Amino acid sequence: MTGFKETLKDALRQMAFRTSIDKLKKKGVHKVNVLGLDRIIALVEAAVHKSLQSRLAGIERDAVAESTKAEFVRLLRSNEDLQRQKSEVERARERAEQEIDRMRRELNEKQQALKLKLEQNAVELANRYDGENAEIARKVSAVVQSLASDDDGSAGTVEERLMALIMDVISGEREKAEAAQRALHDREVVNLQRRIRKLNDTLSTTEQRLQQVSAQKDVDTGISSIYREVQGLDESDAQAGKKKELMATIFQANLKLQKRSRGA
Amino acid sequence: MEEQEKTMTENEGNDAVDAGNKKDHGVLYIGMDLGTSRTSVSASNGVRETVYSAVGYPKDVVSRKLLKKSVLFGKEAFEKRMSVKLYKPLEKGVIKSGADADEESKANMKAARDLIGEAIRLAKPRSDELVYCVIGAPAEASMKNREAIIEAAREHVDSVMLCSEPFAVAYGLDWLEDVLVCDIGAGTTDLCRMHGTMPEETDQVMFEVAGDAVDAELAKQIEATCPGAQFTVQMVKEIKERYGFVGEAPERVTVELPVDGKPTAFDLTDQLQKACSVLIEPILEGIKQLVATFDPEFQQRLKNRVLLAGGGSMVKGLDSAVEKAMHERLGGGKVIRIEEPIYGGSNGALKIAHDMPEEFWEQLK
Numbered sequence: 001m002t003g004f005k006e007t008l009k010d011a012l013r014q015m016a017f018r019t020s021i022d023k024l025k026k027k028g029v030h031k032v033n034v035l036g037l038d039r040i041i042a043l044v045e046a047a048v049h050k051s052l053q054s055r056l057a058g059i060e061r062d063a064v065a066e067s068t069k070a071e072f073v074r075l076l077r078s079n080e081d082l083q084r085q086k087s088e089v090e091r092a093r094e095r096a097e098q099e100i101d102r103m104r105r106e107l108n109e110k111q112q113a114l115k116l117k118l119e120q121n122a123v124e125l126a127n128r129y130d131g132e133n134a135e136i137a138r139k140v141s142a143v144v145q146s147l148a149s150d151d152d153g154s155a156g157t158v159e160e161r162l163m164a165l166i167m168d169v170i171s172g173e174r175e176k177a178e179a180a181q182r183a184l185h186d187r188e189v190v191n192l193q194r195r196i197r198k199l200n201d202t203l204s205t206t207e208q209r210l211q212q213v214s215a216q217k218d219v220d221t222g223i224s225s226i227y228r229e230v231q232g233l234d235e236s237d238a239q240a241g242k243k244k245e246l247m248a249t250i251f252q253a254n255l256k257l258q259k260r261s262r263g264a
Numbered sequence: 265m266e267e268q269e270k271t272m273t274e275n276e277g278n279d280a281v282d283a284g285n286k287k288d289h290g291v292l293y294i295g296m297d298l299g300t301s302r303t304s305v306s307a308s309n310g311v312r313e314t315v316y317s318a319v320g321y322p323k324d325v326v327s328r329k330l331l332k333k334s335v336l337f338g339k340e341a342f343e344k345r346m347s348v349k350l351y352k353p354l355e356k357g358v359i360k361s362g363a364d365a366d367e368e369s370k371a372n373m374k375a376a377r378d379l380i381g382e383a384i385r386l387a388k389p390r391s392d393e394l395v396y397c398v399i400g401a402p403a404e405a406s407m408k409n410r411e412a413i414i415e416a417a418r419e420h421v422d423s424v425m426l427c428s429e430p431f432a433v434a435y436g437l438d439w440l441e442d443v444l445v446c447d448i449g450a451g452t453t454d455l456c457r458m459h460g461t462m463p464e465e466t467d468q469v470m471f472e473v474a475g476d477a478v479d480a481e482l483a484k485q486i487e488a489t490c491p492g493a494q495f496t497v498q499m500v501k502e503i504k505e506r507y508g509f510v511g512e513a514p515e516r517v518t519v520e521l522p523v524d525g526k527p528t529a530f531d532l533t534d535q536l537q538k539a540c541s542v543l544i545e546p547i548l549e550g551i552k553q554l555v556a557t558f559d560p561e562f563q564q565r566l567k568n569r570v571l572l573a574g575g576g577s578m579v580k581g582l583d584s585a586v587e588k589a590m591h592e593r594l595g596g597g598k599v600i601r602i603e604e605p606i607y608g609g610s611n612g613a614l615k616i617a618h619d620m621p622e623e624f625w626e627q628l629k
Contacts, residue, residue, distance in 0.1 A: 222390035
């Protein structure tokens, strides 16, 4: 019995909440009646025993009392299980938040890297072409100079023709080289873009999961209602007839409203 | 004398009803008073909670990260108002929404939906229990508003009904006949006479002099009489809630307000008295109107059964002041302030939920 009393005491302690006088005042409470834990337990016990005594015979009474205590302990345990589940959900939420942070950073880095790479490639290519053009022009000029020294008067025409010929050849080569390089580059870009897409997908999935976990965050036992079944008006109520009419009127108004709402 | 008992119960949160769960554990009834300033809930598991009717959404990714929440409610939303987009979705007792569904209206509707969800969460329902809820809505709420409230609540409960707020207050106290309920909210004061049947339009009077009007008057008084004092609407509201009175001052009221960043003490006794007194005249006019149009045989009985409810009724001395004014202008009357002004509406709604027959709940599922 002492063990049960202690369990009951612990349960009451767990279920109670602390508040300040100021907070109570704000809620419109100006006076409270204080009831000690021991007194509550004594009252519960007295009420249970009195009720059992008046309705049950000796052996039956003991059995009911025992099964009630067992049910109480079972409920407390189920409460503990739910607390554990709540902690797990909260841990999952923290993990998901960390994962999202990591992914956001990675995505940002990848996007920066891709942008940088595209810019670098454009500059490098332009520089390389400038250098190549100058080199070709220098070589052609040298060839033409040597030809001109052999045959006076037609140097300009020869240079022009030669230049056109060479540039034609070179641009063909360049196109091929560029195509090959572009293909290589495209593969790289496509890879990076695919990676970014994948990261984005994972990010949205994780965020979705986080939202679900957040929604579940506060899920726990809740507090049981004192009713196991739907109640309804107490027929012995002095104003039962009047109240019944009022309930019907409220219901009719709501039925009309909700029909309209569903129809819309 | 106000004497109230608070049942201290467990402080654990709970979320909305999980549709996938088998609901075989029991039935939780919730009564809700959806008010401009506060939303209160009373439930059949002993929970009674109230939250300021304010909703805040983080302004950007940084504030969201910092607040670690996608939505804040009540006092927390006010406190973090620099980092959130703050909505007070109810105005004059109804959800703020324009005729055309502009962005602001949509945002207010969403905030109202989230607020109703939060209020139901505060009632800590178990996911394996049926949840039946009655919401006290202002008698003047439009059809669109009522539909929005129902739609929002349906996301969180198994079945929901609306009823008029003052009616819920009277029902909660079992005063169904010849009683005049005066529900002083933040946005509106609603008066409703009960005569044993459902009150009709002619049984109700609503006016917009209520808690917010007192705040506005108090702010005006402070501005005029306290040079340099800095304050916000929320600060004014808190001063009123703590010290508000009419009639004889129970004691001098000294409040500290910042002046150029330095807390400075101001005596606000007279300002509070003047500001809170703005409630008396319209209430008296409302009472007069409803009494004068009532069956003459029962007018005296109605005058002797005036109930003051709602947050505004917590102004000290208001019951005596209205009673005194009734003696002078209506030849007598008796005014009773309900014991729990904040929870009067939600307690009544809870009682209605309890008394509603099972088949009615079933049909509205």
